Amino acid sequence: MEDFLEQMRNDHKDFDHGSLEGNFGSQPFELFSTWFSEAIETKQVEPNAFVLSTVNTTLQTSSRILYLKEVMEEQFVFYTNYNSHKGTDLMHNNTASMLFFWPNLQRQVRIEGVCAKVATEISDAYFASRPRASQIGAWASNQSEKLEDRSELEHRVEAFALQFPTEVPRPPHWGGYALLPTKVEFWQGRPSRLHDRIVFERNADQWEIYRMNP
Numbered sequence: 001m002e003d004f005l006e007q008m009r010n011d012h013k014d015f016d017h018g019s020l021e022g023n024f025g026s027q028p029f030e031l032f033s034t035w036f037s038e039a040i041e042t043k044q045v046e047p048n049a050f051v052l053s054t055v056n057t058t059l060q061t062s063s064r065i066l067y068l069k070e071v072m073e074e075q076f077v078f079y080t081n082y083n084s085h086k087g088t089d090l091m092h093n094n095t096a097s098m099l100f101f102w103p104n105l106q107r108q109v110r111i112e113g114v115c116a117k118v119a120t121e122i123s124d125a126y127f128a129s130r131p132r133a134s135q136i137g138a139w140a141s142n143q144s145e146k147l148e149d150r151s152e153l154e155h156r157v158e159a160f161a162l163q164f165p166t167e168v169p170r171p172p173h174w175g176g177y178a179l180l181p182t183k184v185e186f187w188q189g190r191p192s193r194l195h196d197r198i199v200f201e202r203n204a205d206q207w208e209i210y211r212m213n214p
């Protein structure tokens, strides 16, 4: 494996930087939206998947993949179980980072900020739009808690399916978080490791925009 890893080298192609050079905008949301659309157009696998990192009370960082579900009022929204590990982390320390990687485009976007639960009506509306099986799953899974075996989970699915034969209400422990960004970095891979790094940093109500060394 070491030999293989040593030989792996990717000199990035020079992409058309029309969307980046001299066209950053005054806040990061337009550029995020452009890059996100381009990730979809270029058939990126799971373009809305990102890594969320949180920190627990013993300062241990942990990361996991989630789906971005909305960008709403300049906040990045995702849905999860509020009692999960990430939910517990966020209850004690609401700072978090989100990381998108779109390899087809040699791009990453790093977002730092603070998370808050979205309004219950927003979680209700999104929950109602999910397929029934996912709704039942949200009730059945005590996310991040130990499970005796797979059948324990399957029995819980059956029990909740019987409990909610028609409409499935949103579990109170399941809903959205919105991350309000304080810093967003756009990274574009370029040849010879001379990559572009454009940072938007929030200072009061203004976004400071600067480049960083690659």
Ligand SMILES: Cc1cc2nc3c(=O)[nH]c(=O)nc-3n(C[C@H](O)[C@H](O)[C@H](O)COP(=O)(O)O)c2cc1C
Binding pocket: 046, 049, 062, 063, 064, 065, 066, 067, 068, 078, 079, 080, 081, 084, 085, 086, 087, 143, 144
């Ligand atoms: C592609 C992908 C998408 C995922 N999307 C979500 C999601 O939107 N919400 C969620 O709670 N977990 C999602 N997961 C599962 C999480 O990665 C994680 O296992 C789970 O949320 C428990 O994390 P925690 O124990 O750190 O709280 C996804 C996993 C993958 C691989």
